[in-house]
Amino acid sequence: MDGDYLYHLGLTKDDAPQFSDVKFFCTGGSALRIGEFAQVVADELSAAGLADVPFGLRPTPIAKTDRFSTYKVGPVLMSNHGMGMPSVSILLHEITKLLHYAGADDPVYMRLGSSGGVGVEPGTVVATTQGLNGLLEPEFTLPMLGKTVTRPTDLDAGLNAEIVAASEGAADFAVLPGKTMGTDCFYEGQARLDGAVCEHEEQEKMNFLRRAHEAGVRNIEMEATQFAAFTGRVGVRAAILCVALLNRLDGDQVLTPVETLMEWDTRPGEVALNYIKAELRK
Amino acid sequence: MDGDYLYHLGLTKDDAPQFSDVKFFCTGGSALRIGEFAQVVADELSAAGLADVPFGLRPTPIAKTDRFSTYKVGPVLMSNHGMGMPSVSILLHEITKLLHYAGADDPVYMRLGSSGGVGVEPGTVVATTQGLNGLLEPEFTLPMLGKTVTRPTDLDAGLNAEIVAASEGAADFAVLPGKTMGTDCFYEGQARLDGAVCEHEEQEKMNFLRRAHEAGVRNIEMEATQFAAFTGRVGVRAAILCVALLNRLDGDQVLTPVETLMEWDTRPGEVALNYIKAELRK
Numbered sequence: 001m002d003g004d005y006l007y008h009l010g011l012t013k014d015d016a017p018q019f020s021d022v023k024f025f026c027t028g029g030s031a032l033r034i035g036e037f038a039q040v041v042a043d044e045l046s047a048a049g050l051a052d053v054p055f056g057l058r059p060t061p062i063a064k065t066d067r068f069s070t071y072k073v074g075p076v077l078m079s080n081h082g083m084g085m086p087s088v089s090i091l092l093h094e095i096t097k098l099l100h101y102a103g104a105d106d107p108v109y110m111r112l113g114s115s116g117g118v119g120v121e122p123g124t125v126v127a128t129t130q131g132l133n134g135l136l137e138p139e140f141t142l143p144m145l146g147k148t149v150t151r152p153t154d155l156d157a158g159l160n161a162e163i164v165a166a167s168e169g170a171a172d173f174a175v176l177p178g179k180t181m182g183t184d185c186f187y188e189g190q191a192r193l194d195g196a197v198c199e200h201e202e203q204e205k206m207n208f209l210r211r212a213h214e215a216g217v218r219n220i221e222m223e224a225t226q227f228a229a230f231t232g233r234v235g236v237r238a239a240i241l242c243v244a245l246l247n248r249l250d251g252d253q254v255l256t257p258v259e260t261l262m263e264w265d266t267r268p269g270e271v272a273l274n275y276i277k278a279e280l281r282k
Numbered sequence: 283m284d285g286d287y288l289y290h291l292g293l294t295k296d297d298a299p300q301f302s303d304v305k306f307f308c309t310g311g312s313a314l315r316i317g318e319f320a321q322v323v324a325d326e327l328s329a330a331g332l333a334d335v336p337f338g339l340r341p342t343p344i345a346k347t348d349r350f351s352t353y354k355v356g357p358v359l360m361s362n363h364g365m366g367m368p369s370v371s372i373l374l375h376e377i378t379k380l381l382h383y384a385g386a387d388d389p390v391y392m393r394l395g396s397s398g399g400v401g402v403e404p405g406t407v408v409a410t411t412q413g414l415n416g417l418l419e420p421e422f423t424l425p426m427l428g429k430t431v432t433r434p435t436d437l438d439a440g441l442n443a444e445i446v447a448a449s450e451g452a453a454d455f456a457v458l459p460g461k462t463m464g465t466d467c468f469y470e471g472q473a474r475l476d477g478a479v480c481e482h483e484e485q486e487k488m489n490f491l492r493r494a495h496e497a498g499v500r501n502i503e504m505e506a507t508q509f510a511a512f513t514g515r516v517g518v519r520a521a522i523l524c525v526a527l528l529n530r531l532d533g534d535q536v537l538t539p540v541e542t543l544m545e546w547d548t549r550p551g552e553v554a555l556n557y558i559k560a561e562l563r564k
């Protein structure tokens with residue numbers, strides 16, 4: 001295409017040259033959190049001499065902010081993706097076109113999020129090996145032109161191992177590989193009992209969560225299968241790093257103090273930064 | 283439940299009494315647009331003597347804004363829902379619990395959005411009669427506890443007729459009842475050719491869009507089936523009012539000037555306000 005307006009980002013093909021040095025694309029749900037992460041990336045890469053952040057300049061949103069908020073610090077591009085697979089899908093289509101137009105060299109995509117753990121210690125970061133849908137199948141399905149198209153949901157095993165290795169010794173919490181169930185609903189779709197609608201009971205919920213655990217599921221969020229299927233389809237190396245805020249096998253209430261939860265929320269970004277710094281030092 | 287933290291809204295059950303007078307809940311994708319709509323609601327209801335908006339006070343977000351931005355003007359509660367069904371699903375579960383705790387009396391939900399038209403004049407507002415999924419079926423499916431649950435996607439026919447009637451003579455554009463296809467993807471799921479991935483061609487796209495038109499589809503967006511299924515399941519009267527920014531049967535490029543598009547974007551809100559004013563005057 002001659003011109004291309006990346007509508008939801010608010011950028012055009014003409015803006016692409018500014019992104020030619022991008023090596024890492026990090027995304028997470030909340031605009032607030034991705035903005036905070038951008039500040040940390042600026043501080044840490046600057047302190048390590050890995051990015052140029054002149055005194056007095058701070059990461060500030062690029063272009064539109066009503067759908068996504070996008071930041072760039074040297075080789076690290078960041079944007080929030082909202083909640084759920086359709087929303088992250090729009091972001092991934094537009095970011096991928098942008099980085100393709102830019103000629104960015106094999107950028108790695110990392111989703112940083114929070115999740116409900118399944119049989120893992122709260123505070124653990126799960127590095128997703130494969131996405132499973134709500135039927136516990138390793139696939140992502142989407143109707144296209146009136147027909148259902150199904151795509152696999154494996155993530156890059158080599159990248160997963162490199163990311164886990166980069167945090168060994170560097171992080172004071174566990175980073176564990178595991179499967180991630182991605183759902184289209186936070187309440188009914190994740191077997192919660194406290195939605196505005198609920199047609200199941202505690203025992204059925206526990207039976208399902210135990211079945212998910214036996215299938216290798218270590219956490220549950222709302223983007224894994226689309227993120228894995230899309231990046232696999234376009235040939236982008238990608239990872240999903242989500243902190244488990246609780247262990248659903250022990251109950252649904254989050255009893256952890258807010259300050260601790262806020263610290264845990266920064267862990268996926270810390271894991272990503274350990275990897276980014278290791279790569280940039282190579 | 284004794285306490286209930288509506289996590290993504292940032293409100294608790296204890297906040298509910300502030301919402302007991304809510305009669306209308308309006309929602310749309312963008313935080314920016316819902317904030318602009320809140321200002322219009324304040325001006326118009328105040329001028330008509332239908333809400334108390336003291337000079338110097340303006341609608342300001344209630345509680346958290348990193349997921350959703352929520353506003354209230356008298357009997358009208360407003361919040362943006364982000365993009366896609368999983369995101370709007372989270373909002374609807376939490377708003378519905380809030381209004382239930384508040385004891386709000388039979389509130390009407392209205393989704394105000396933009397969409398791609400199918401065989402309608404650009405600028406038309408489509409009042410959805412029924413949601414169709416990407417397979418053109420009138421149903422919403424969601425995996426729950428490892429099994430697929432399917433719900434119908436009809437919207438309240440009486441409310442649809444009342445909303446259309448309230449804009450007759452009052453709006454200088456068409457408000458047409460029609461079916462709405464709700465998809466989980468803006469690019470491949472809506473048969474666009476300009477996504478980062480595209481496995482179909484122009485002719486296949488046109489064949490599908492014509493087939494959708496013959497099935498009664500008049501516009502395409504990303505929330506209709508979930509919104510209709512959820513509100514139907516909980517027994518809330520609901521409507522979806524989306525402006526068609528283009529007619530997909532004539533092509534995918536939006537050639538309309540930006541100023542015109544911005545005016546069109548306000549039309550669903552205008553239709554909703556015509557109905558709200560008519561109801562409040564009863």
